[in-house]
Amino acid sequence: MKLPSESRTNLNQNLKICRILNGMWQVSGAHGHINKEQAIKSMERHIDHGFITWDLADHYGPAEDYVKILREFMIKQKKEEILKEVRFFTKWVPRPQKITREIVEEAINISRRRMGMDVLDMVQFHWWDYQDKNYLKAIEFLDDLRQEGIIASLGLTNFDTEHVKEFLNMGINVVSNQVQYSLIDRRPETYMADLCEKYGIKLLAYGTLCGGLLTERYLGKAEPNRQQLNTASLYKYKNMIDRWGDWNLFQKMLKTLKNIANKHNVSIANVAVRYILEKPIVVGAIIGVRLGLSEHIKENSRIFSFSLDQEDIQKIETISSKSNDLFQIIGDCGDEYRS
Ligand SMILES: NC(=O)c1ccc[n+]([C@@H]2O[C@H](COP(=O)([O-])OP(=O)(O)OC[C@H]3O[C@@H](n4cnc5c(N)ncnc54)[C@H](OP(=O)(O)O)[C@@H]3O)[C@@H](O)[C@H]2O)c1
Structure with missing residues (x-):
């Protein structure tokens, strides 16, 4: 099954992406054992079905190395034309330190070597501590590398509104910010x-x-306990749900989503992703893939087969209005990484 044309959009003039990105945090080690060969085969299958955009990071275990293996494999198979459409967005997540041009260049060169790419499609920058102003140097050097053509596009991840604005006012050309955004x-x-x-x-x-x-x-x-939350991802978001409301309210949300899903002949997961994708400022949703362990290719293709109507949205808002305001509890985007 190939994805329809609505699955594609331009992040900027030169950057066409699939609006569902495949997330590779799941190969980093805390989401089950990943077999390299099986993982590469699964990457190929995602691409064959039209899921051509990948999200990874320098610290997601072997993710960057898998990109190189996959690319070499596709070239061997004479799939260069398809590969031209495939995009790999990595991240640079440095520890707080004095930032020099050499440090930035070395980090980016490591990613280039690991991914086997002269030009990185996108580097998304994360910073742990706003008190340490070295982030200003870091973004300037990254933007220099972008202007020199080593990075095609520059993105951010987990930056709050104030600091994204700071970069924009400095004239830094960032195309996107990657943040947690869900029904919760x-x-x-x-x-x-x-x-x-x-x-x-x-x-x-x-x-x-x-x-x-x-x-x-x-x-x-029933509410899962700590042992049952057997991936880092489940653990992370169960904590979020606990702060958002409680298991009872979460069940009401699931039930509402199930009713909406039945109406459109799709799944809860489809409705949850579709709701976020329909937000005008959202260009894409990154769905984690436990490569070689589980696959939801067919089911996630259905995200593009329907849209939510006013009645659906209203039902969701009714449940949401009963939850806590996570902005009040945690703060702005990414503040959970800094408290
Ligand atoms: N910038 C950051 O700080 C940051 C933080 C977190 C994540 N991310 C990015 O976002 C990606 C997404 O990861 P996430 O942790 O947020 O996880 P997620 O996308 O919310 O959940 C992924 C899991 O959902 C399940 N799933 C996927 N499609 C499904 C479907 N159609 N039906 C039922 N279940 C389905 C799969 O579970 P099973 O495998 O168990 O079936 C999959 O492992 C990461 O890989 C990473 O690229 C970035």
Whole structure:
């Protein structure tokens, strides 16, 4: 099954992507044992079905190395034409330190070597501590590398509204900010959305399925305990749900989503992702893939087969209005990484 044309969009003039990106945090080690050969085969299958855009990071275990293996394999198979359409967005997540041009260049060169790419499609920058102003140097050097053609596009991840604005006012050319954005975590709607709209930058949303919690698998089920949350992703988002409300309210959300899903002949996961994709400032949703362990290619293709109507949205908002405001509890986008 190939994806329809609505699955494609331009992040900027030269960057055509699939609006569902394949997330590779799941190969980093805390989401089950990943077999390299099986993982590469699964990457190929995703691409064959039209899921041509990948999200990874320098610290996601072997993710960058898998890109190189996959690319070499596709070239051997004479799939260069398809490969031209495939995009790999990595991240640079440095520890707080004095930043020099050499440090930035070395980090980017390591990613280039590992991925086997002269030009990186996109580097998304993360910073742990706003008190340490070295982030200003880091973004300037990254933007220099972009202008020199070593990085095709520059993105951010987990930056809050104030600091994205700071970069934009410095004239830094960032195309996107990757943040947690889901039916549970709607913090980007408080301030980030307006800023993005004003400056024309886009959001890449992660956590749209809460690691798998926003699916039929948890509908009508007792609250899972720590042992049952057997991936880092499930653990992370169960904590989010606990702050958002409680298991009872979460079950009401799942039930509502199930009714909407039945109406459109899709799944809870499809509705949860579709809701976020329909937000005008969201360019794409990154769905984690446990390569070689589980696959949801066919099912996630259905995200492009329907749209939500006003009645659906209203039902979702009714449940959401009963939850806590995560902006009040945690702060702006990415603040969970800094408290
Ligand atoms: N920038 C950051 O700080 C940051 C943080 C977190 C994540 N991310 C990015 O976002 C990606 C997404 O990861 P996430 O942790 O947020 O997880 P997620 O996408 O919310 O959940 C992924 C899990 O959902 C399940 N799933 C996927 N499609 C499904 C379907 N159609 N039906 C039922 N279940 C389905 C799968 O579980 P099973 O495998 O168990 O079937 C999969 O492992 C990461 O890989 C990473 O690229 C970035």
